[in-house]
Amino acid sequence: MQDCVRAGGYGSAWFDHRDDAKQLTCIEARGPTYRGVLRGGAKSLFRFHPNHDGEVARLAVRLAPSNALSLATVERGRGDKLHVATAGGMGPGNIDSLCRALTDLAGIKGAPVIATDADPPGDRHAAQLRSLIGKHLITVEPILPPGGLNDWNDVLKSGRRAR
Template identity: 45%
Template sequence: MVFWERSKGKSRLSAPPDPRKGRNAMSHDLEIEQLRAKTHCAAFLERSTPPWRLDRRESTKNCLKYRRGQGEILIVNHEGKGWWDPQSDAKGDIFGLVQRLEPSLNFGEVRKTLRCFVGVTPRFPAFERSQVGAASALGLSKRWERRRRLQPGSTVWRYLAGERALPRRVLERACAADAVREGPYGSAWFPHRDDHGAVTHIEIRGPDFKGSVKGGDKVLFRLPGGSAPPMRLVLAEAPIDALSAAAFDNVRDDTLYAATGGGMGPKTIEAIETIAALLARTPGAVFCSAADADRAGDRYAARHREIAAAAGVVFERLRPPVEDDDWNDMLRQREEAAK
């Protein structure tokens, strides 16, 4: 069979289309989808050079935290089909992961590499919370209970009300919610709690100290403005910033004020997603990101926006109006201007 092809008013003979080319393209696309579906990102990380190591303590069943070298961190999610970098905006599928770690490879070479990983399972066993982690959390709860509740006029109260400019109404609400206690040397202790209210981590802030109690896992610092469920989430980086945002709101009854403690690990992400899902069931609910006014804060806010969008919740960016400042900086400036 011959085909006529017209070009610039002239007719000429041409060969029929090769059906093998269409089959090759379909086969190519099918292989890509199979590689995506049957290759586990964690299996590739564990067999990279140098290999990545699972941080069991910071991992959950749905978010596996891997570390390598000095400060390299990647989170594997979506049952091994996806990954993201908590220190940047980078994320993707297995193809993006290989190209990130092996930037010299072209797409064909990446495909060839991944053929060796089809069906390969990660080396870690089925995820279980470690006994060490559970014991650590139990120890934190005991240490928390031993600390004195915040008292008006105490050294810690004066630090929070004076140097940090937190108003009495906010401190009283935090005290009533057991969201702050008095640590040694005039320091304030702020608890992270899981969805059941258990203390999982304690942040420490004082006139001369910034740190945390050893052990435990960051989840979320939480200050409920009123009765549950909330219609609004205000998510900051530090507990004092969350309290400062509450001060600007005069502590709204419909709001949950929360803080991540900086970077967001898998357990923090899961806690935020749980709250976002709760908000999604409430008409008019809003997810507000009160992260700092800097590049890191904007990255966190972008991640917050993604979580809100995935849950179908309206998102609002509460960015401090002064560059490189946080909401406590803004609160202190307001109090200074009022003098």
Template identity: 40%
Template sequence: MKDPRMEVDELRAGVSCATVLEQATPPWRLDRAESTRHCLKYRRGAGEIVIVTHKGAGWWDPNSDAKGDVFGLVQFLEPGLNFGHVRKTLRPLAGVQPDFAPMERTRAKRNPTQPIAERWAQKPRLRKHSQTWRYLAGRGLPETVLLAAARCDVIREGPYGSAWFAHRAGGVVTHVDVRGPTYKGSLTGGCKSLFVFPREIAGRSRFVLAEAAIDALSRAALESLRDDTIYAATGGGMGPDSTEMIKTHLRAIGVLPGAQFESAADANLAGDRYAARHETLAIEAGVPFLRRRPPIDGEDWNDVLKSQGVSP
């Protein structure tokens, strides 16, 4: 009889979390537009999302704090299973490659990924009246906000009028969210942290966190760029690195008078789940919390900005 501990190690090494999701009932589907080779986004049902990382060995749920290895994933999907049942579930999946794998390996060989920071550095900074500027102005962002964003270099100009929004860690660009007239996604090969505007944040005691960078900038526009506020965005789901960055900001503002964490997540079920997680982080940090929810269900703060209009 095989040593149970040896079998556990073999199953961890031999079963991809992506395979578990694809073989589930009903199956999860890979969102190719929102995935990279290092971070695979799977969807199922209304708002269900699981992110697969570490070459299939790890996963996390952007709608909760759940994360772990392939054993934890099976128990996350089927909470009633004990560890022995999980082993039985995983045995027939050992060595089964997820559907995405051949395509992803081929693409990786054909297009080796250039470091995110290098790709960012090669793009022009946001310029007045450029295609990207006109796209962002069309989203309702006023000139005052766009000029401020250009000065602190949080947006660069991508192809076809797209806007590139930087996530930074330690001053280095680690991830880029992309929004444009015909595209919504991110650059491959990055690691999410937070989009933060402005970059000089010392002494600012208020932290406003949205899902998308455009929503964070929309809050800045609606508030006429409050000089006590850090406007930030997760770029969608909250991974471990994003969560740690949020905690870092909360520790920094927590020692300042008037500190406050405001969740500007979207007015929908997923946004409310994010806001609940934001509140938990605020409580842990001892920072007062406010849910800043868009007034109409289904909308985000950019919708609010466009409906109200803000003078330049």
């Protein structure tokens, strides 16, 4: 899977964060007893592009890498969408990387940014993103998980597909 996820210790998954030059900047670990960024790194964005190096016309911004991967799976790997995650919050490294990605998309007519979970943290994250996106004159297309579910992990577990 593009070498962006690895099995870590104690049942955790390790998600890499890479800069625009695809250089590793940090490792985000998520497991049953730990969630955080390993020491010595600088958060940027977890990135997953189903089409690897193909053209990106859409950007899906999630809070957690697992949600980014779940949305990619539910959508059956739509090849023109870059899935990114911010490791929960929006720090300087996330914002810088995200602004560069948005600048790249600004030239594509109608390239929406998708960033919504159906819960209060998702609403806060979407509000932060809208404030960033406004500077880039890009429209926002919020996609909520179907059927009253809270996030895309729940959608994947339920076997539903995106509309």
